[in-house]
Amino acid sequence: xxxxLKEALILAILAAVxxxxxxxxxxxxxxLSGTWYDNRxxxxxxEPPSYDPTVDSLLTMQDAFALWKDSxxxxxxxxxxxxxxxxxxxxxxxxxxxxxxxxxxxxxxxxPEKKIVCYCGGLDCELSLFAARELKNLGYPNSYxxxxxxxxxxxxxxxxxxxxxx
Amino acid sequence: MTIRAPQSVxxxxxxxxxxxxxxxxxxxxxxxxxxxxxxxxxxxxxxxxAPAFINIMAxxxxxxxxxxxxxxxxxxxxxxxxxxxxxMLVVFTVAMGINYIRGVNIxxxxxxxxxxxxxxxxxxxxxDLLMIAGCLLIMFKDRIFHRATGLSPEV
Numbered sequence: 255x256x257x258x259l260k261e262a263l264i265l266a267i268l269a270a271v272x273x274x275x276x277x278x279x280x281x282x283x284x285x286l287s288g289t290w291y292d293n294r295x296x297x298x299x300x301e302p303p304s305y306d307p308t309v310d311s312l313l314t315m316q317d318a319f320a321l322w323k324d325s326x327x328x329x330x331x332x333x334x335x336x337x338x339x340x341x342x343x344x345x346x347x348x349x350x351x352x353x354x355x356x357x358x359x360x361x362x363x364x365x366p367e368k369k370i371v372c373y374c375g376g377l378d379c380e381l382s383l384f385a386a387r388e389l390k391n392l393g394y395p396n397s398y399x400x401x402x403x404x405x406x407x408x409x410x411x412x413x414x415x416x417x418x419x420x
Numbered sequence: 421m422t423i424r425a426p427q428s429v430x431x432x433x434x435x436x437x438x439x440x441x442x443x444x445x446x447x448x449x450x451x452x453x454x455x456x457x458x459x460x461x462x463x464x465x466x467x468x469x470a471p472a473f474i475n476i477m478a479x480x481x482x483x484x485x486x487x488x489x490x491x492x493x494x495x496x497x498x499x500x501x502x503x504x505x506x507x508m509l510v511v512f513t514v515a516m517g518i519n520y521i522r523g524v525n526i527x528x529x530x531x532x533x534x535x536x537x538x539x540x541x542x543x544x545x546x547x548d549l550l551m552i553a554g555c556l557l558i559m560f561k562d563r564i565f566h567r568a569t570g571l572s573p574e575v
Contacts, residue, residue, distance in 0.1 A: 258499045258503050259500075259503065260500075261497050261499070261500030262500040262503045262504045265484075265491065265497065265501060265504055266484060268487060269480060269484040269487045269488075270480045270484075272483050273480040273482070273484075274480070276453070276483070277479045280456075282455065282457065283479075284456045284460060284475055284478065284479065286475055286476055287475055287476065288471070288474055288475040289471075290460075290474050292470065292471050293464065293467045294468060294470070303461075303464075303465040303524075303526055304461070378523060378524055
């Protein structure tokens with residue numbers, strides 16, 4: 255057992271040396287120490303895990319509500335059945351996972367100069383982030399992410415509508 | 421190194437487990453070795469590692485997986501490799517368990533470094549537990565199989 259432990263240590267050192275050499279030579283190599291925010295104590299996420307401040311525009315609950323009152327376009331990036339069960343009033347259903355199937359039904363309501371607010375389920379959902387990025391790629395630069403979207407909206411006791419209302 | 425053909429059901433079982441777990445580890449390391457930046461982001465998403473260690477972990481961990489996996493397959497210092505693999509699996513399981521309890525939906529970074537792929541952390545943790553069981557069989561194979569057959573353990 256002691257012999258195996260010693261050999262295990264040697265294997266670990268070997269892996270570390272090889273890794274460092276490879277990282278140094280590889281075009282995809284990264285710095286040994288990155289600039290990361292210390293998120294260990296964060297119990298509640300304030301931003302999506304994939305959030306990149308150089309690409310993504312996040313909205314607070316207040317911002318999103320103000321834009322909703324201002325008749326901005328809302329995009330619900332969740333699954334269609336979740337949308338049907340309840341969504342922010344006036345939002346269009348554009349599930350990120352089934353983008354191509356729903357895009358044609360939504361594109362006419364979008365305008366490049368108009369603000370678009372993407373939202374999805376809760377703080378563990380990043381579909382809104384991916385949807386906003388996709389919209390930016392498609393030529394809608396004013397696309398925003400309302401992170402925590404529907405969950406925060408419901409928690410704030412703001413109005414919702416469902417397909418049963420229609 | 422002498423290569424000895426498996427002589428009993430126990431030997432064949434151990435060899436199969438070694439090949440399967442070794443292959444899983446080698447396979448799992450490839451995407452991470454080629455995308456250290458994406459893997460660092462996944463480690464960050466676990467919210468368990470101090471910022472200073474995230475990148476160095478993203479650089480070294482995949483290579484540790486690759487080398488120990490290869491050792492397990494090739495039978496080179498495989499007992500030592502097996503020890504390292506058990507240690508890694510325990511750490512992975514605990515990390516996924518913590519995030520499962522936290523209710524965070526992240527990519528475990530087990531096989532892919534794509535952040536858009538979400539993992540069922542509970543299933544992944546159970547898979548790890550299964551592999552830990554396999555590793556323990558490898559670790560204690562002599563006591564388990566040779567005691568049963570009355571043969572003396574190989575040295």
